[in-house]
Amino acid sequence: MLIDYHLHNHFSPDSREDTRKIVEKAIEMGIKEICITNHPELHDKNTGKGIFRSKEARDRFRKIKAELDDVQKEHPGISIGFGVELEYVENWMDELTEFVKETDFDFILGSVHIVRSVIISSHLFADELYSKTDEQTAYNAYFDNMMSLVEWGHLDVVAHFDINKKFGHKFYGPFQPEKYKDRIIPILERMKEKGIGLELNTKCMDTKCKELFPHPVILNWAVEVGINNFTFGSDAHKAKDVGQFIQEAMEIAKKAGIKSISTYSKRIPTLHAI
């Protein structure tokens, strides 16, 4: 079964895409379940930095849910989940906890995009960190934030586990997970203890670092540690990118020993054999 559990539409600050076009593309790709996972923060137009305002986010996500309900009625052949991609920013987490509790999500992705106040997922900013910092310092700081996100815990699945390599590879060469094993394994173990799953994110398989997030070695470790829930996401911000490389990621998952994928409804996972 093909799923795409990481999608952004026109309600996300970084996408303008029409929801119906996303759904039509997913159906065309043979995908059975999708989940729309917008960012709750907005972007400051001058600095590009995220701003989280809880009332604005609540109002916007109410509109997202209403639109998804309408689109679901028009397309009964595909399941459309109501999700969110939360961001680890230390001083937002109390408000995000409230936001999560008050919103009836099917699925919550948790991400780290910011390291030492620099947005590392954007080419406009990532160089600012990597050009001035050695690999170990930058990547250790990234994984420390990841551990803080997992400890916070109000999420179902960690998104793009090693997005540090997206632009980091330009400065430091291909990402070698073995060098960070002592930081990565404890994160995976904590995820296992908390029932948090891992995303296979295909966004950069043909661009930037040209790899799946996470690296197959990390997938092997996740299986060894006993993580149960795995989702697939294209992280598409445009309809044309929906479902891209999900089939390829499925093959990588099988090679890593992953036996099932998870879908979520009201944050409860259902496992499907692959």
Ligand SMILES: [Zn+2]
């Ligand atoms: Zn992200």
Ligand SMILES: [Zn+2]
């Ligand atoms: Zn995303």
